Amino acid sequence: MDAYDTGSGARQGPGGREHPAGPGGGGTGDGTGGASGAPEEAAGPGAVRGASGETAEPPPASGPAGPRSPSETAEPPPVSGPAESGPVRDAAESGPSAGTAEPASASGTAPATAATAEQVKPVEPVELPTGVAALSPRYQVGALVALAVVAVAVCAHLGLVFLHVAPSNTLTKQHGAAVDEWVFPEFEQNWKLFAPNPLQQNISVQVRAEVSTADGEIRTTGWYDLSAEDGRAIDGNPVPSHTQQNELRRAWDFFVATHDSDDRAVGLRGTLSESYLRRIAVLRLERNDAAGPGGVVERVQYRSRTTNVEPPSWSGEKVSDRPTVRELPWWTVSGSGDPREGAA
Numbered sequence: 001m002d003a004y005d006t007g008s009g010a011r012q013g014p015g016g017r018e019h020p021a022g023p024g025g026g027g028t029g030d031g032t033g034g035a036s037g038a039p040e041e042a043a044g045p046g047a048v049r050g051a052s053g054e055t056a057e058p059p060p061a062s063g064p065a066g067p068r069s070p071s072e073t074a075e076p077p078p079v080s081g082p083a084e085s086g087p088v089r090d091a092a093e094s095g096p097s098a099g100t101a102e103p104a105s106a107s108g109t110a111p112a113t114a115a116t117a118e119q120v121k122p123v124e125p126v127e128l129p130t131g132v133a134a135l136s137p138r139y140q141v142g143a144l145v146a147l148a149v150v151a152v153a154v155c156a157h158l159g160l161v162f163l164h165v166a167p168s169n170t171l172t173k174q175h176g177a178a179v180d181e182w183v184f185p186e187f188e189q190n191w192k193l194f195a196p197n198p199l200q201q202n203i204s205v206q207v208r209a210e211v212s213t214a215d216g217e218i219r220t221t222g223w224y225d226l227s228a229e230d231g232r233a234i235d236g237n238p239v240p241s242h243t244q245q246n247e248l249r250r251a252w253d254f255f256v257a258t259h260d261s262d263d264r265a266v267g268l269r270g271t272l273s274e275s276y277l278r279r280i281a282v283l284r285l286e287r288n289d290a291a292g293p294g295g296v297v298e299r300v301q302y303r304s305r306t307t308n309v310e311p312p313s314w315s316g317e318k319v320s321d322r323p324t325v326r327e328l329p330w331w332t333v334s335g336s337g338d339p340r341e342g343a344a
Contacts, residue, residue: 157187165189204228204305205252207281210330214294221290223303229284251276252304263328277302278331303327 128134132143163172164183172179183189206223213219226248234240255277258270265271281300291297306324311317 157182161187161189200309200311202307202309203249203252204307205248206303206305207284208301209281209285209290209297210299211291211295212298213292218298221285224284224288224290226280226284248280251280274331278333281331282333297333299330299332301328301330 132140135143160179160182163169163175163179164187166172204225204227206225206227208223209221211219211221230244230248233244237244251273254269255273258266258273260266265274278300281302282297285291285297285300304326306326308319308321310321311319
């Protein structure tokens with residue numbers, strides 16, 4: 001069968017007659033144009049031109065043929081200007097991968113998408129100078145001068161304090177008054193950190209008490225060696241407490257520094273040192289159960305026993321090996337441990 005046979009490509013209408021070759025055409029069943037003499041372009045866009053110049057419509061789609069709506073037969077309007085090849089997707093079909101393409105303008109020209117398709121790179125934060133570097137040069141000079149003044153003042157203060165606690169030397173002999181004027185009273189140092197002669201004496205602090213027993217009698221206890229008790233607590237202990245090491249020793253040094261040779265207090269600090277020793281005595285006696293069942297501590301008495309440390313054989317120094325005993329007067333205390341006014 002000939003491919004250009006008009007009988008094979010013509011659609012038959014309900015009355016057995018062929019449809020016109022194109023929309024608006026008035027052709028007859030033989031496939032030729034009507035009396036109006038419409039040109040070949042009048043045929044539909046899918047018509048096939050035969051060898052003799054005749055046109056035939058393409059074969060119909062499968063399924064029942066029906067009348068076409070005007071929207072199906074109308075051709076799309078031509079687009080003026082350059083158009084992209086391939087189908088044009090709208091924003092809903094393109095999705096995130098379509099980039100930032102803009103819709104066509106009213107004039108019909110398609111916008112350029114090369115620049116908008118590139119991803120915008122994040123801007124890296126710029127580190128701004130801080131501290132003195134953030135100031136202007138004028139203020140930087142002022143800050144440096146202020147820091148230099150502070151550094152010089154600190155070094156001078158440390159130097160004067162060092163001379164105050166250092167052993168006697170040429171500088172302290174010539175400028176001792178200036179050093180003391182700077183240090184006293186705000187920066188007084190009594191740590192003896194740079195003592196020229198370390199402590200060369202063994203001082204043992206002891207205490208005893210007068211106890212009122214439950215049957216109304218008064219008895220005097222023996223001497224309790226408080227220094228020996230602290231020594232036993234420290235010996236073999238890798239982490240001894242601060243009270244075991246320093247409480248009694250500092251309290252006794254405080255008392256000796258604020259009392260004269262007759263055991264009289266010098267100023268208010270002397271009275272404070274007595275109260276401190278009384279409290280320590282009552283606490284230690286209660287720990288040792290010195291009062292006994294039903295007993296009350298009425299008075300306490302301190303004494304110290306000082307012995308010189310024997311010097312090494314190569315030094316040639318001679319010291320007395322006889323102990324020196326200092327016995328304080330009796331101090332009245334209450335049963336609760338609070339010191340009472342006055343001393344016996």
